[in-house]
Amino acid sequence: MMRSVAVRKAKNHLMTALMLAATAAVLIPLGLIFFHIVKMGLSSLNPDFFTNIPKPTGETGGGMANGMMGSFVMIAMASLIGLPVGILGAIYLAEFGGGRTSTAIRFAADVLSGTPSIITGMVAYTLLVVPLKGFSALAGSVALAMIMIPIVLRTTEEQLKMVPGSLREASLALGVPLWRTSLKVTLRSALSGVMTGVLLAVARVAGETAPLLFTALGNQFWGKSLTQPMAALPLQIFNFAISPYEDWHRLAWAGALVLVTVMFALSITARYFGSSREKA
Amino acid sequence: MSTSITELAVQSATTTEHEAPAKRWNGDRVFRYVTTFFALSILAILGLMLVEMTSESLPAIRKFGVKFLTSSDWDAVQEVFGALPYLYGSVVSSVLALLLATPLSIGAAIFITEICPKRVGKLIAPLVELLAAIPSVIYGLWGVLVMAPWLQSTVQPFLIERFGFLPFFQGAPYGVSMLAAVFILMIMVVPIITSITREVLLAVPSSQKEAAIALGATRWETIKIAILPYGKSGILGAAILGLGRAVGETMAVTMVIGNSPQISLSLLSPAYTMPSVIANEFAEATAKLHGAALMEVGLILLVVTLVINALARLLIWSVSRSANGGAA
Numbered sequence: 001m002m003r004s005v006a007v008r009k010a011k012n013h014l015m016t017a018l019m020l021a022a023t024a025a026v027l028i029p030l031g032l033i034f035f036h037i038v039k040m041g042l043s044s045l046n047p048d049f050f051t052n053i054p055k056p057t058g059e060t061g062g063g064m065a066n067g068m069m070g071s072f073v074m075i076a077m078a079s080l081i082g083l084p085v086g087i088l089g090a091i092y093l094a095e096f097g098g099g100r101t102s103t104a105i106r107f108a109a110d111v112l113s114g115t116p117s118i119i120t121g122m123v124a125y126t127l128l129v130v131p132l133k134g135f136s137a138l139a140g141s142v143a144l145a146m147i148m149i150p151i152v153l154r155t156t157e158e159q160l161k162m163v164p165g166s167l168r169e170a171s172l173a174l175g176v177p178l179w180r181t182s183l184k185v186t187l188r189s190a191l192s193g194v195m196t197g198v199l200l201a202v203a204r205v206a207g208e209t210a211p212l213l214f215t216a217l218g219n220q221f222w223g224k225s226l227t228q229p230m231a232a233l234p235l236q237i238f239n240f241a242i243s244p245y246e247d248w249h250r251l252a253w254a255g256a257l258v259l260v261t262v263m264f265a266l267s268i269t270a271r272y273f274g275s276s277r278e279k280a
Numbered sequence: 281m282s283t284s285i286t287e288l289a290v291q292s293a294t295t296t297e298h299e300a301p302a303k304r305w306n307g308d309r310v311f312r313y314v315t316t317f318f319a320l321s322i323l324a325i326l327g328l329m330l331v332e333m334t335s336e337s338l339p340a341i342r343k344f345g346v347k348f349l350t351s352s353d354w355d356a357v358q359e360v361f362g363a364l365p366y367l368y369g370s371v372v373s374s375v376l377a378l379l380l381a382t383p384l385s386i387g388a389a390i391f392i393t394e395i396c397p398k399r400v401g402k403l404i405a406p407l408v409e410l411l412a413a414i415p416s417v418i419y420g421l422w423g424v425l426v427m428a429p430w431l432q433s434t435v436q437p438f439l440i441e442r443f444g445f446l447p448f449f450q451g452a453p454y455g456v457s458m459l460a461a462v463f464i465l466m467i468m469v470v471p472i473i474t475s476i477t478r479e480v481l482l483a484v485p486s487s488q489k490e491a492a493i494a495l496g497a498t499r500w501e502t503i504k505i506a507i508l509p510y511g512k513s514g515i516l517g518a519a520i521l522g523l524g525r526a527v528g529e530t531m532a533v534t535m536v537i538g539n540s541p542q543i544s545l546s547l548l549s550p551a552y553t554m555p556s557v558i559a560n561e562f563a564e565a566t567a568k569l570h571g572a573a574l575m576e577v578g579l580i581l582l583v584v585t586l587v588i589n590a591l592a593r594l595l596i597w598s599v600s601r602s603a604n605g606g607a608a
Contacts, residue, residue: 008498008501009498011498011500012498012499012500012501015500015503016395016499016500018387019387019388019390019391019395020391020395021387022383022384022385022386022387022388022391023387023388023391023392023396023404025384025388026384026385026388026408026470026471026474027388027404027407029467030411030467030470030471032422032426033414033418033419033422033467036422036426037418037422084318085318085321086318088314088315088318088319089315089318089319089321089322090319091315092312092315092316092318092319093319095312095315096312096315096316101319101320102319104323105319105320105322105323107590107593108322108323108325108326109322110589110593111326111586111589111590111593112322112325112326114521114524114525114528114585114588114589114592114593115329115528115582115585115586115589116527116528116529116530116555116581116582116585117528117530118528118530118555118558118559118578118581119329119333119528119578119581119582119585120329122333122558122562122575122578123328123329123332123333125562126332126336127328127332135563146325149321149322149325150322153319153322177307177308178308178311179307179308179310179311180307182311200413203413204413206415207413207414207415207416207417207418208415209415209416209417209530209531210416210530210531210555210559213559213562213563214562214563217563234415234417234531237417237418237421238417238420238421238531238535241417241420241421241424241425241535242424242535249425252421252425253421253425256417256418256421259415259418260414260418263413263414263415264410267410267413271406
């Protein structure tokens with residue numbers, strides 16, 4: 001049964017239009033979100049935001065300086081814990097991977113990166129908050145590190161595998177032991193690609209809120225020590241957004257603008273590293 | 281090929297060593313042990329998660345058994361816990377969001393890869409990926425301060441007026457509701473499904489397309505008979521991955537769903553999900569049984585998302601593997 005050409009052409013146009021509509025339906029809400037963040041964020045952002053801590057309810061002004069500081073500290077700590085694990089684990093997969101263990105590790109990493117982040121918060125709670133008898137920045141950092149590890153592992157492995165085998169063979173043929181070849185030749189020549197993965201992982205955890213809810217908990221003031229509750233930018237955005245106060249909503253929008261800007265900057269830097277590698 | 285040559289090189293480097301065999305042997309051995317240790321830590325994390333969550337939820341499992349899944353009494357004071365409203369809320373919100381998001385994402389992915397000019401596609405694709413990276417708390421902020429008021433003032437009154445005879449659109453327009461959660465989840469998973477589907481479609485060999493075109497197929501027919509069947513399991517994997525994300529999504533849903541543990545057919549009434557109840561109650565759950573009950577909710581969530589993700593990964597892996605095999 002051959003349908004007429006006119007019908008087939010009409011159907012072709014109809015489907016094309018539908019797919020155009022689908023694309024518009026995908027982009028419009030996302031465009032709106034972006035528009036509101038920029039509009040509301042810009043009108044609420046002022047120097048105070050970067051230097052002050054939140055004011056008590058009822059007083060206007062205040063900022064999220066403690067949240068930004070806390071986020072920075074916890075991301076740095078999480079990177080300190082997560083990056084070595086992720087990168088060294090990736091070296092194992094790239095150098096010795098091939099057996100069943102490696103497949104299991106890759107699979108576990110992929111599955112882990114899809115686990116709800118609130119679960120890592122619960123696990124960090126039972127591992128650190130309960131034994132240490134209190135919410136702490138340390139527990140928050142560990143929760144974030146657990147999210148970073150699988151991402152760094154997988155991206156790093158992919159980058160290491162892209163290093164030409166001839167490069168490694170040349171090094172091995174010169175009598176350089178495997179571990180030096182691995183670190184000084186393979187890892188080094190994949191460095192910009194590895195950086196891309198690291199930056200993307202940092203960008204991912206920078207926006208994480210759920211794992212901090214019952215680990216770092218949040219703090220209205222400056223966090224003084226790693227064993228104390230600490231504020232974080234995403235936590236503050238959450239708490240202020242669901243509050244009934246107009247003034248806090250404004251701070252939340254400003255915080256959202258700052259967070260999105262930082263994340264986009266990280267993503268674009270990551271892309272820059274990635275593309276400079278492709279050119280080389 | 282190259283790996284086997286490398287292995288040979290490694291073997292000869294380690295076996296034909298004359299000067300200081302012991303020393304080099306050790307360096308490589310330590311290196312291997314250290315990297316193995318860190319690689320295995322991934323499995324350890326996964327195992328630790330399962331063990332910790334299970335052991336912490338044991339009191340609730342022992343006390344309530346299967347009733348935990350079928351009862352909807354959740355009372356921290358009486359220490360009676362049944363998670364049915366949360367299960368219901370999670371299933372309904374994520375399945376509806378996925379039903380809305382999947383066709384849109386596939387349409388958009390096809391449009392980006394096959395229909396629009398290459399230059400436009402190259403502009404949209406990274407944009408979509410960037411949007412997939414926006415933190416959920418920001419979707420939630422927009423959802424609760426912009427979308428929910430709009431739903432309350434415009435969409436929900438319209439639905440009540442026109443479709444109020446249906447059980448799905450009854451009740452008062454609250455703004456924060458199951459409907460809001462469905463919408464925000466849809467907006468959040470669309471970039472994920474779109475970007476993975478795009479990658480799957482890009483992996484379709486052009487010979488498939490060319491064959492269809494040579495048979496005189498229109499563009500839509502080419503997509504239908506050559507591209508979509510080839511990418512079928514990959515697209516299914518993308519959708520399941522989106523489902524996993526929607527089920528585990530915490531912040532944005534917590535902010536817009538209204539957090540009311542009721543089971544109602546109406547999409548306009550507030551509801552509750554598994555991650556939301558954890559987010560709202562866990563930090564304050566001082567009673568042991570309350571904490572254990574929340575842990576059990578978390579355990580259910582963990583197991584469900586593990587299964588969903590494992591399924592999605594297997595599907596996507598099978599596609600990329602066969603695509604790689606075809607290229608080699």
